[in-house]
Amino acid sequence: MDTFIEFFTFQYPNIKYVLFGSILLAVSSAIVGCFTFLKKKALVGDVVAHAVLPGICLSFLLTGNKNPLYLIIGAFITGWISIVVIDGIVRKTKLKEDTATGLSLSVFFGIGILLLTFIQKSGNAAQSGLESFLFGKAAALVGADMWLFASVSVALLIAVFLLFKEFTLISFDQNFGAAIGFPVKGLNLILTTLTVLAVVIGIQAVGVVLMAAMLITPAAAARFWTDDLKTMIILAAIFGAVSGTAGAYISFVAPSMPTGPWIVMVISIIALTSFFFAPKKGILYKALKRRRIKNLILQENILKMFFQLGEEAGDFNTGRSVLELQDKRPFRTKELDSGLKRLQLQGYLTNQNDKWQITSEGQNKGRRIVKLHRLWELYLTTYLRIAPDHVHEDAEKIEHIITPELEARLEKLLDYPELDPHQSKIPYQ
């Protein structure tokens, strides 16, 4: 707790820089990343991140010092060129975009590493620390950098705020944008510039290798929670801010822990949590929904079976043992047991001395399923001209899907028929 208070009351000025630096760059890359993500250019961030390395090295070689402004300008230039190279390759050759992306990334990064090694071996004392761009070093953020970062971030945010409508349009429907006379090329140019800027300031903290995660992961995580673009962007920004704060805090508590990689770890955990637990789109929600449907089908099948047994015997009040039931339809014992118990709880079945009996409510439900099954069989043979011996399997599935509205239409369309294709009576009441 002490460290917690120590951290958030900024007892050391350095903490302030690291914290705000981390948050700023995580938030700005998360927001710009939403559009990169939606334009399906997820890998662009990765290319730019790798391509800024030669720029940083070149501007160091030219100026001889590590003034962040010069480094950022250098990074910006080569980052931009890498995107131009991708576009050029796609336009002028037969190579596809994925190949062009891979080519651009590795060539630029290769040149970067080459220059970096050259600088390190040159014996220039000022060079130490340059390699921190590879993996990032948020802890090295100082006040002077901060002003630069903050201005770039604020500029990014203002640009996205002002051009929100335009960026949305070119991400969704570029052709329509061009058709109504919007400067689509210019807007794409601005969006690319913003992406490059976000990457350039981001690599200070997380490094070229991890930077792509900062752009794409918050957007991907946020997409799971909402279908509204504004909400998605705000969520992505919050996720970015949380991971930035967490990364800075963890490296404060455990000084041997690096900030950048922890930011990426935290945002990845947020993303994984979203994939699994987000309502509607999450894996867990979908699995639960599938299970619920499976149970529903099982229960409907049991009631259907009771109705059919009653139909055959001409008596719906007989109690039946589990073995008798399995004789009619080979349910697995475990499934049948759980289904019977659920139906008992819901009041569709009763149980006396291990004999199961259907209630009148259960009978209504069972009758409806039998009716839908037979109606559907008749529909298939009449309207799709499918042979009567080929319709049962299909009806086994469709009987559980048909809504009351479709049921009414089906009855009307077939004019309340008496018999199904196998001459079984279709039960109405």
Place this chain on the structure above:
Amino acid sequence: MIQQVQNPILEIHDLSVSYDRKPVLWGVDLSIPKGALVGIIGPNGAGKSTLIKSIMGLIPLNGGYVKLFDKDLDDVREKVSYVPQRESVDWDFPASVMDVVLMGRYNKLGLFSRPRKADRDAARFALEQVGMQEFAKRQISQLSGGQQQRVFLARALAQQADIYFMDEPFAGVDAATEKAIIKILKDMSEAGKTVIVVHHDLQSVAKYFDWLIMLNLRLVASGPTDKVFNEKLLEEAYGGKLTLLTEVGQLIKQEKFPGIEK
């Protein structure tokens, strides 16, 4: 048979277009009268979509020009509406039906400004016209193909333009939607709007359109449906492939020739 008209709302003069170096339209010359409901028909790969894309300035021209209202497109953009193919966008995009229809107002809004109340009213009215008012808040990925097409149509209607270009608005829609859409198009045409539609289904051509553009890499016919929708011209558009033309195009693509460029 190519019938030219006086005071056309759309005039295409000697238009040639290439795609990936390969010429897809050769020397198209036509004019369309105001208020016509026009079908563009022709076999697959005939250049139907290419024609309207090049009218909308989405593809560079090799030669020729397009005039709308006797002016260049850039001078009359707000009077021109374009409905792209439904499959050309990702319907999983995080947007509601309202968001998409509001895009039809962006032209009037210009850069930087946000949709105002009046724009929402216009969008809602457009949704009513296509019978989708209850879906305004629905996420677009939850729509059926027919509903998606209606949303695109509503976006175009929200533009309140005078001439509409639609790329296969009937592709992959249910019968009820097709009926609803053609009714809207006919109403628009009666109200004096010009509607130009890329169409696939020859069965319904005579019923739907009063003017036809028949394409097969070049213009086969342009004129009133009752004059051009006949066996001879259909045979010319769909039947005999101009293999020589295709082969020359292929040679240009393979860069054995310098290509036809401006």
